[in-house]
Amino acid sequence: MMLYPLYIDPGTGSMLFSILIGAAATLYFVLRALIIKVKVVLSGGRAVASDAVHPYVIYSEGNQYWNVFKPVLDEFEKRQTELLFLTSSENDPVFSVSYKYIKAEFIGEGNKAFARLNMIQAGIVLMTTPGLNVYQLKRSKMVKHYAHVLHMPNDATTYRLFGLDYFDSVLLTGDYQAKDIRTLEKLRDLPEKQLITIGCTYLDVYAEKIKQIPQEENHVFTVLVSPSWGPSALLSHYGAKLLDPLVKTGWRIIVRPHPQSKKSEGAVLEALTKKYAGFANLEWDYERENIFSLAKADIMISDFSGIIFDYTFLCDKPVMYVKQGIDLRPYDADDLGENAAEELWQFKVLHEIGIELKEEFFETIGDVIKNASDSAELKAARQKAKETAWQYQGEAGKRIADFMIERGNEWA
Numbered sequence: 001m002m003l004y005p006l007y008i009d010p011g012t013g014s015m016l017f018s019i020l021i022g023a024a025a026t027l028y029f030v031l032r033a034l035i036i037k038v039k040v041v042l043s044g045g046r047a048v049a050s051d052a053v054h055p056y057v058i059y060s061e062g063n064q065y066w067n068v069f070k071p072v073l074d075e076f077e078k079r080q081t082e083l084l085f086l087t088s089s090e091n092d093p094v095f096s097v098s099y100k101y102i103k104a105e106f107i108g109e110g111n112k113a114f115a116r117l118n119m120i121q122a123g124i125v126l127m128t129t130p131g132l133n134v135y136q137l138k139r140s141k142m143v144k145h146y147a148h149v150l151h152m153p154n155d156a157t158t159y160r161l162f163g164l165d166y167f168d169s170v171l172l173t174g175d176y177q178a179k180d181i182r183t184l185e186k187l188r189d190l191p192e193k194q195l196i197t198i199g200c201t202y203l204d205v206y207a208e209k210i211k212q213i214p215q216e217e218n219h220v221f222t223v224l225v226s227p228s229w230g231p232s233a234l235l236s237h238y239g240a241k242l243l244d245p246l247v248k249t250g251w252r253i254i255v256r257p258h259p260q261s262k263k264s265e266g267a268v269l270e271a272l273t274k275k276y277a278g279f280a281n282l283e284w285d286y287e288r289e290n291i292f293s294l295a296k297a298d299i300m301i302s303d304f305s306g307i308i309f310d311y312t313f314l315c316d317k318p319v320m321y322v323k324q325g326i327d328l329r330p331y332d333a334d335d336l337g338e339n340a341a342e343e344l345w346q347f348k349v350l351h352e353i354g355i356e357l358k359e360e361f362f363e364t365i366g367d368v369i370k371n372a373s374d375s376a377e378l379k380a381a382r383q384k385a386k387e388t389a390w391q392y393q394g395e396a397g398k399r400i401a402d403f404m405i406e407r408g409n410e411w412a
Contacts, residue, residue, distance in 0.1 A: 053142070054084040055123040055408045059113075062089040063288055064259060065128050067202040068151045071397025072126070072404075073102050081405065084122070088113045111136060123408045126171075126400070130163030139166065145407050147171060149400065152306045153200050153313070153389035154346035156181055157333040164332070169194035169407075171400060173203075174389040176345055180336060187335055196403055199396035200389075203313060206291050207393070210314055213295045222252040223369065224297035226290070228305035229258035229265060232326050236268050240275060242301075242322075242362055247279050249366040254293050256285040258305060299369060301357060304347070312353055313386045318374045320357040321350055345389075352381040 056076065058069055069085070070093075076083040077099050085094055085104045094104040107116040114136040117125075121142040128151045133139050139146060148164055149171040150156055156164065156177040164170055164181065170193055172178060178195045185192055223246060227234030234242065235257060246253050261269055276282045285293045290307060291314070294300075300311045300319045304326050308319050328334040328341055341347060355378075361368045392399060 053121040053123070054082075056081070056083040056404050057120065057122040057125045057143075058083065058085050059117060059125060059127040059129065060085070060087045060089070060092065060094075061127075061129055062087070063092060065151060066093045067205040067289070068128055068149065069201070071201045071204055072400045073097075073099065075397045075401035077101050079401065079405075081401075086113075086117070086120075114138075124404050126404060130159045133166035134162045145169065147404070147407075149198075149201070150177065151202060153203065153309045154306045155333065155344045157184065157331065157336060157340075157344070158346070159332055160330055161332055161334075164193070165190055167193060169196060169403075171403065172197045173200040173396075174391050176388055180333070180344075184332060184335060196399075197391055198399035198403065199392035199394075201396040201400070203310070203390055204394050204396050206289075206310065206314055209289075210291045210295055213292065216296065219296075220252050222254060222296050222298050223249075224254045224256060224293055224300045224311070225302075226256040226293070226300060226305060226307045226311075227258060227303045229260040232303075233258070233261075233265075233305070234301075234303045234322055235261065235272065236265050238322070238359070238362075239268065239272055241359075242365075243272065243276065243282070245362050245365045246301075247276065247282050249369075250281060251366075252296075253282045254285050254296065255282065256290060256293050256307075262286075299372065304350075306346070308350065308354065309346075309385070309389060312382045313390055316379070316382060318372055318378060319354045320369070320372060321354045322357050322359070349381075349385045349388075353378060353385050 058072065060066070060069055073083065073085060073094070080101055082101045082103065085102055086107050087094060087104065088107060088109045090106050092104070092106070094102065095106075107113045118136075118138045118140055119142070120140050122140075122144070124145040124147060125140075125143050126147045126149055128149055129137060130148065131137060132146055132148070145168045146166070147169045148167040150173050153173040156170065156172065157180045165184070165188065170177075170181060172195060175197050178197075181193070181195060184190070225234065225243070225246070230236065235255075243253070243255070255272075257269055273284060287293070290310060294311050294315055297311070297315070297317070299317060300308065301322070302308050302319060303322050308321065311317065312319055326341060333340045333344055336343065355372050357365070357368065
């Protein structure tokens with residue numbers, strides 16, 4: 001008899017994992033309650049649960065979120081207040097910092113990390129990870145408050161479906177993000193979350209770092225191509241059709257793919273890397289931090305990527321965008337209505353702060369870029385967008401710590 005390997009599709013696998021975690025959690029609570037009862041009996045009614053409860057916990061998916069959390073960790077350290085930092089990166093930068101009050105722990109990746117998080121005991125847990133209580137990442141019954149901190153200054157509804165629904169609070173970079181969250185709560189009959197505007201931690205970090213980057217002595221005109229990822233994004237949709245004429249200009253061309261591109265469109269990147277291997281004026285940037293390429297660039301070309309806001313807010317230089325449709329069906333924004341793509345702040349403001357680059361002008365892109373003037377109107381629009389989406393500049397770490405400690409005091 002021939003034996004065939006058993007195949008379980010990802011959806012079924014996720015469901016089975018959720019069932020196993022649920023069963024494990026139930027068994028854990030039953031055993032824990034039984035142990036406590038035994039202790040109470042043996043101690044004449046004086047015993048109490050001795051399991052460690054952490055008032056303040058942060059979970060980080062990986063190194064790419066270090067600049068989101070570092071200002072918060074620094075603030076807790078400054079206040080001499082203990083905090084547990086859980087990370088899914090074995091070489092997380094936290095392990096190279098000599099913190100006294102920050103206790104860091106590597107908890108593995110994927111299901112291993114979720115298993116640990118799903119049974120944690122804490123007052124408040126802060127994370128950038130969306131989808132709480134949707135897939136494998138479940139709310140622990142022993143956590144009093146879950147907070148999500150936005151790690152982007154664009155719309156909060158551009159997460160995958162139900163990304164923020166089951167958090168108790170969402171920490172915003174700008175007040176404007178609250179409106180669409182409230183709309184979804186009403187549409188989905190959800191209780192209102194606490195929405196607190198705290199600013200943007202990683203932009204605070206980058207703003208200081210970029211000041212320290214020395215100017216290039218022999219600077220050459222540089223175009224930064226920095227798209228989003230997926231079939232609708234710049235590299236997958238246009239690829240060589242855009243890069244060929246750019247390379248022919250003789251300018252320095254820096255291509256910085258989205259971090260997700262390596263996983264989701266690796267074949268596209270491999271083909272393009274091979275094609276342009278012999279061109280000295282085209283370079284690829286896969287550095288964890290984008291500020292070094294941002295500092296070098298004289299102009300950026302992008303699509304609907306959030307890096308547009310990093311560039312305009314930090315460098316105050318012109319950006320060109322290729323208007324490319326995005327399928328909102330997998331995202332929360334799709335529930336906002338038929339015209340959601342036009343109504344989202346990040347798309348409306350792009351028309352105000354950017355210069356549209358149409359496909360028919362790719363072949364003459366050198367002339368198009370030369371003639372792209374950075375008008376006073378564009379500069380004013382960039383400043384207004386910055387004030388809207390990046391509030392309390394330089395204060396985000398302090399404000400997040402204030403919020404977490406205030407919530408912790410409520411349960412003390």
